[in-house]
Amino acid sequence: MVLPPRRMGRGFKTLREVPCKLLAENLRLNIHQRKTFTGWDLPEGTNLVIAVSFGLFVPPRILTSAKYGGLNVHPSLLPDLRGPAPIHHAILKGYDYTGISLQTLDHRIFDHGTILSQTSRPGISIPPGCTVQELTSLLAPIGAQMLIQGLRDGVYVPPRQNTGWIAEELSDEQLVHAPKVTKADGHIKWTKWTGDDIVRRVRVLGSVWTHAVNKKGDKKRLIFQDAETISSKDIGNHGAKVRLLEDTGVVLETLIWDQGDGSCAIRTLDDSVIRVKKIKEEGKSQRDAMAGLRGYLADD
Incomplete structure (x- = not known):
């Protein structure tokens, strides 16, 4: 499932397709393009939902209809930098390190799932002076590899173990939220x-x-x-x-x-x-x- 293309650029005249849709077309996979989950159900036989930079909250009825629920790759050391713009806020806060977290999809709220895999201490070094795009390009293949390895290891199969470590080092007051940047x-x-x-x-x-x-x-x-x-x-x-x-x-x-x-x-x-x-x-x-x-x- 993918979202409809977004208008981009000067005057919003250019339509930009979601990259995974283009890949799915090349692989000749079935594509479900929708703005919401309303009136839509998982295809029969789906046992795991994976959402990465998706933009919509996956409702409980979708997650419960999949045998193993859902997974998400998040570019931060959760629970720090929960929210839609963790890469932006890692730079804004002057962080020296960040990381990747593989988590389950929570039924109630974004970025509150069980952390199944996470970048080890101290994290991934943020290059001095890097931009959002440069840091995204650095983290994306690492996140993809973590997801692939997690699927191979079956970390989504109960009983699931929380492997996150940053929560042990930061108090609730020290955790930073990462809202959308405008x-x-x-x-x-x-x-x-x-x-x-x-x-x-x-x-x-x-x-x-x-x-x-x-x-x-x-x-x-x-x-x-x-x-x-x-x-x-x-x-x-x-x-x-x-x-x-x-x-x-x-x-x-x-x-x-x-x-x-x-x-x-x-x-x-x-x-x-x-x-x-x-x-x-x-x-x-x-x-x-x-x-x-x-x-x-x-x-x-």
Whole structure:
């Protein structure tokens, strides 16, 4: 069973099929393409349900109709990072390690099944500076192999043993939830985020944004298309003032420095410095950061 194709890209004009549907077509397997489970039953003789990055909650009536219930591969060390975006949040939180968990499908709630297999301590090292796509590409074949090995070993056959280990090391308060990430999560919180926080958001979302007040007193949205942390020794002595808006609407006066190559340096909450090369001003094309900010520099 697969979900219908989703519209992607600019203007949502491109239909993207689920990859496993394309594989199923090549293997000439029967395909059930549906938006919901309503009015649909498992084909006769199905004894195990496997859901990976599926997007729908598998209802109890489907799970109970399969002899061995259901399995799911989740890209985190459960119960940490439960939710639809564990890879995104592993990067956002600055984790050094993550992992894969093979779990049963719970009848009531996502990501609360019995952990049948899990990456061993300390986990899989997250490469420095990696993006969501890069980490996904690293974890996907490892997860596929864990699923295959679990099927060969029959870990889904009762009595099932919980093999998860991370729960022994983290309290409930330390466990992180991993909800869906949206563009709204890229709205910079200047009084809360460190330089590393901003850089991680760019790695996850592709860009971050803020509002600024220009010389005319107008509030405009500025999109930072990139960001990297640099040494404060690289910013020079004389900065210019820019008025940025917190998400609460509070106006903050911030110093920026022209880096001489079109990029700008901005000091952040923790006294670290980020360099931004490209900025897109609301209603305009992307430009070098300093060119994009020129109309926002306060006159001394």
